[in-house]
Amino acid sequence: MSTLVALARAQAFEAGRAQPIATVRHLHVHDRPFVLIPLAMAGEANAPLAAMVGTVASEPRLLVVSQPRNRDERFAFAAELAGQLVPYLESFAGETEAVPVDRGRDVRYRFVDAPQVWVPNSGGVDFLRLLGRSTRFRRVDGDYPVPPSVPLLGRWLTFLAGSAEMPGSALFPTTVQALMLHWATGQSGAEDNHLGSLLAWIESGAEAAREAERGPVAGPATDPDFDNHVLTPLIADADPGLPKVLHDLLLPTWAGMWRALDLLRGLPPGARVASRWDGDRDAYSAYVQHLAEDGAPQPRRDGAVAAAARLQRLENAAARYAVQRAFDDPLVMAEYRLAGAAFGGVVTLAAPDRVDDTGKRPVLRPRIMVATTETVRVEAGATLTSPARPAQKAKVISVTATATGYDVLLELSGGMGRKLVAEPGSVPSVGETLLLTTLSEAYRPGAAFPEPADTPWTHGGPPTEP
Numbered sequence: 091m092s093t094l095v096a097l098a099r100a101q102a103f104e105a106g107r108a109q110p111i112a113t114v115r116h117l118h119v120h121d122r123p124f125v126l127i128p129l130a131m132a133g134e135a136n137a138p139l140a141a142m143v144g145t146v147a148s149e150p151r152l153l154v155v156s157q158p159r160n161r162d163e164r165f166a167f168a169a170e171l172a173g174q175l176v177p178y179l180e181s182f183a184g185e186t187e188a189v190p191v192d193r194g195r196d197v198r199y200r201f202v203d204a205p206q207v208w209v210p211n212s213g214g215v216d217f218l219r220l221l222g223r224s225t226r227f228r229r230v231d232g233d234y235p236v237p238p239s240v241p242l243l244g245r246w247l248t249f250l251a252g253s254a255e256m257p258g259s260a261l262f263p264t265t266v267q268a269l270m271l272h273w274a275t276g277q278s279g280a281e282d283n284h285l286g287s288l289l290a291w292i293e294s295g296a297e298a299a300r301e302a303e304r305g306p307v308a309g310p311a312t313d314p315d316f317d318n319h320v321l322t323p324l325i326a327d328a329d330p331g332l333p334k335v336l337h338d339l340l341l342p343t344w345a346g347m348w349r350a351l352d353l354l355r356g357l358p359p360g361a362r363v364a365s366r367w368d369g370d371r372d373a374y375s376a377y378v379q380h381l382a383e384d385g386a387p388q389p390r391r392d393g394a395v396a397a398a399a400r401l402q403r404l405e406n407a408a409a410r411y412a413v414q415r416a417f418d419d420p421l422v423m424a425e426y427r428l429a430g431a432a433f434g435g436v437v438t439l440a441a442p443d444r445v446d447d448t449g450k451r452p453v454l455r456p457r458i459m460v461a462t463t464e465t466v467r468v469e470a471g472a473t474l475t476s477p478a479r480p481a482q483k484a485k486v487i488s489v490t491a492t493a494t495g496y497d498v499l500l501e502l503s504g505g506m507g508r509k510l511v512a513e514p515g516s517v518p519s520v521g522e523t524l525l526l527t528t529l530s531e532a533y534r535p536g537a538a539f540p541e542p543a544d545t546p547w548t549h550g551g552p553p554t555e556p
Contacts, residue, residue, distance in 0.1 A: 092425045095274055103276030106296040112272040114419050115357035118260040118367040120206035124178045125347050127210055127340050128217050130310040131158040132317050136220040138167050139312070139321075142340040143174050147348040150341070154333045157325065165236045168225050172243035179205045179246055183378045204261065204367075204374035207250055208351070210285050210308035210343055211266045215254045217310040222247030226387040241387065248388045249377050255404065258366045258411035261374065265350045266308075272357060275299070284308070289346050292353060308343040360418030366411075394549035395539050406534050413529045417477035423525065427464065432527035435462030435498065442517040445510055454510050456502045456517045457487070460524055463495035474500065474526040479516070481505035484526060500526075 098109040124145050131137040137158040144151045151174060155167045182205050188197040209215055226244025228236045250262040266283050275282055275291035277299065282288045286302035307313055312321065316339070324332045380386075392400060416423045416432075426432040439459035446455040466489050468474065474484040482505035490497045506516040518524050545551035 093428055094421070094425050098274035099276060102274055102291070103296075106276070108273040108275045108291040110272065111274045111421060112357070112419050113421050114360040114363075115354055116271055116360050116363065116415050116418065117258075117263060117268060117354075118206070118359070118363050118370070119351060119354050120260075123206045123208050123351065124175065125208050125344065126175070126214070126218075127308065127343050127347070128214050128221075128310045129312065129336065129340065130217055131155075132312055132314070134158060136217065136224060138164060138217075138221065140336045140340065141167075141171060142337075142344050143171070145178065147345070150337075150344050152333060152337050152340070154336055156328060156332055165225075165228070165240055168221070168240045168243055169237045172237075172239035175207070176239060176243055176246060179207075180378075181205075182374065186375075200371050200375040201378070202371075204371045206260060207262050208347060209262070209264055210347060211264050211283050213310050214308075215251060215262065215264060218247050219251035222251060223390070242381075242385075245381070245385070245387050252388075253370070253373060256373075257404070257408040258414070259370055259373070259407075260367060261370050265347050268354060269350055272354070285343060285346050285350070289350060293349070306339050306342055308346070309340070312339075360415070362414040362418050366414070393542055394545055395542050399536070399539055402537060406536075409534070410531065413531050416527070416529055417480065417531070423477070423527070426527060426529065430465060430467030431529065432525060433462050433464040433466055433498075434523065434525045435460040435464070435495075437518045437520050437522045437524055438497070440517060440520050442512050442519075452510060453503075454506060454512060456506070456512060458484075458500050458502065458518055460498045460500060460526065461492070461495065462498065466496045466498060468498075468528065472528065473530075474528060475530045476518075476524055476526055478525070479505050479518075480531050482516070498526075 095111055098111050102109045122145055125143065127142045128138065129140040131139045138155050139158050140155065141153045142150050143153065153167055153170050153174070155163050157163050182201055182203045185202045186199040187202050188199055190196075191198050209218070222244045224244070225236075225240050226248055228241045228244070230236060230238045230241065253259045254262040254264075266285055266288055269288055269292065270279075270282050273292050275288060276296060277287065277291065281303075284303060285308040286305045287299045290298035290302040306316075320335060323329070324335060391397075416426055423432055427434070437458050438461045440456070441458070442456045444454075444456050445452045468486055468489065470486050470488055472486045474486065476482065476484065483503050484500040485503070487499040487501055490499075502517060507513040542550055543552065547553040
């Protein structure tokens with residue numbers, strides 16, 4: 091937990107009301123999301139009990155497994171879920187747009203939109219990941235066949251679960267984590283995973299949250315008291331009243347998720363949210379193409395090279411996402427200012443036309459002086475970036491203490507055009523307030539990994555000769 095989030099939690103506890111910890115929305119919220127609330131049977135591994143699904147708040151659709159231990163009913167449930175979810179996922183595979191690549195020398199195509207599936211919490215992601223694993227390899231012929239939609243559902247669920255691990259992705263978000271990204275409550279992080287309680291802190295306050303804690307859980311696990319006194323007799327007796335009971339159990343969570351989406355839509359989107367959604371559209375487009383070409387299910391586990399490459403992608407995405415959130419949101423950047431990784435100041439001197447001719451050819455290298463009252467923890471030679479000009483680098487030439495703070499002399503490069511005269515507005519002018527940070531959105535090239543056949547036998551490669 092960061093210092094400012096801890097402070098916000100303390101203020102929320104004192105005020106009895108959730109406190110904002112973001113000034114903008116840090117994820118894309120779709121105009122037509124698919125809401126999915128899974129419910130599992132306790133004591134039975136990955137046994138679906140019910141799901142409430144739909145794309146319209148006023149039209150929830152309930153899917154029920156009357157006997158969760160019956161394998162045939164489980165796969166019938168999977169087929170029914172596929173009938174609701176797969177058409178939604180495929181409905182965006184229509185209109186495409188051209189995207190320039192290779193500096194405009196070529197183009198590629200991607201779909202103009204992508205789906206977004208919301209679940210209440212991370213438990214819902216885990217349950218659907220396991221459901222995908224148990225269905226994507228099922229055979230549609232031979233012994234114990236399943237409908238063709240079942241393995242297709244499994245492949246889509248596995249794709250969505252994989253995207254949920256990617257920092258910044260909005261294809262498969264969880265409601266509680268999206269809310270916790272923007273508000274801090276006066277309760278613990280574990281208690282925040284109760285959607286009803288978290289929403290109450292944001293909408294009404296602590297007293298309402300205490301009452302909400304006694305309400306239904308948001309799945310996929312059920313309440314033990316409900317299991318013992320309500321659910322078990324209904325399943326044992328094959329009671330036809332089971333769907334009505336489960337409908338009433340899930341309906342408050344259904345309503346809460348749509349209220350949460352409205353809360354998130356009320357925040358202005360961050361400047362870099364759209365670019366991350368572009369990345370989601372790229373991922374969706376690539377997977378649709380994969381299904382169209384061969385559609386092979388994802389392997390049960392990655393090989394050594396694939397796992398290392400995926401880990402690197404996740405690490406790079408996490409670093410990039412952290413930087414983008416800070417660049418978009420002053421409240422997030424404030425944490426880096428406290429840690430000394432960023433400071434703000436005013437430009438007091440500027441030489442926008444300075445040219446460095448000490449090398450083989452002259453290059454434009456303007457210099458500016460920034461006066462700040464904040465503590466500066468960077469040294470000469472460090473490279474800084476301003477969120478206002480992310481393509482421009484500022485090299486620290488010197489840091490001089492003054493009576494009120496520090497004077498930081500910076501040499502600029504990049505983001506000013508290709509001539510020896512800077513383009514208008516590309517160099518900060520005297521009097522401009524500037525934020526500078528060690529954070530950077532610069533591209534991080536991937537490492538070179540060996541081919542699987544070139545790895546040692548301990549990592550999947552061929553055995554060595556005796």
